[in-house]
Amino acid sequence: MKQFLFAICILVASFATAQSPKVNSSMALSTFDTIKLLAPDTLGGKPLMQTIAHRKSDRLFDSRNISLKHLSEILWVTNGINRANGKRTVPSAMGLYPLQTYAVLPNGIYFYNPQKHQLEPVVKGDFRSIAGRQTYVDTAPLNILLIAKGKTATDNFSAAMLDSGYCGQNVYLYCASEGLKCVVRAGAKEAELLKAMNLEANYKFILAVTVGY
Numbered sequence: 001m002k003q004f005l006f007a008i009c010i011l012v013a014s015f016a017t018a019q020s021p022k023v024n025s026s027m028a029l030s031t032f033d034t035i036k037l038l039a040p041d042t043l044g045g046k047p048l049m050q051t052i053a054h055r056k057s058d059r060l061f062d063s064r065n066i067s068l069k070h071l072s073e074i075l076w077v078t079n080g081i082n083r084a085n086g087k088r089t090v091p092s093a094m095g096l097y098p099l100q101t102y103a104v105l106p107n108g109i110y111f112y113n114p115q116k117h118q119l120e121p122v123v124k125g126d127f128r129s130i131a132g133r134q135t136y137v138d139t140a141p142l143n144i145l146l147i148a149k150g151k152t153a154t155d156n157f158s159a160a161m162l163d164s165g166y167c168g169q170n171v172y173l174y175c176a177s178e179g180l181k182c183v184v185r186a187g188a189k190e191a192e193l194l195k196a197m198n199l200e201a202n203y204k205f206i207l208a209v210t211v212g213y
Helices: 002-019 048-053 068-079 158-178 190-196
Strands: 099-105 108-113 118-124 142-149 181-185 203-212
Touching: 048 158, 068 099, 068 108, 068 142, 068 158, 068 203, 099 158, 142 158, 158 181, 158 203, 190 203
Parallel strands: none
Antiparallel strands: 099 108, 099 142, 108 118, 142 203, 181 203
């Protein structure tokens, strides 16, 4: 009887494993729709000092898609909400949070909505070639764009530039903790990119981070 019950337990566990999504597997990206992100595992990762010891830039990336777990947590550390009062994982002068976060995936560009912790589709297609000026950007699975919205095209974006440094460093530390590769970039084909995203002249590209395996 004990052996029979043990066998049943094994079968049930195997079935549950087969039915549950593998959050660490590459995303299929077969449809261009809203991506519901996973809640971050705030108990995971390496200790802070080990993470800092492994922080570095990489420029060689595997082309396989990012996993849903990594995508969810990267966006949360970049510019997500970590308190009930709506404040973020990064500081911002006067709490203005002028930066908007976009994810360039192989199937399109998405807007990261921090309040709903989800990616919302902006434009369908592979726009990685205009998300940067380096060849590795074209095939990397994820390019994070930090874009500021001003009142006019001549606004001073110095506060947004300052904020982008915090966002970029958070991505670096997360990637070092999780064994991912990343590199921060100050350049993109800005005019083409903003046009493709249908953003007006009062928007400005500030910074990008390429992430992958």
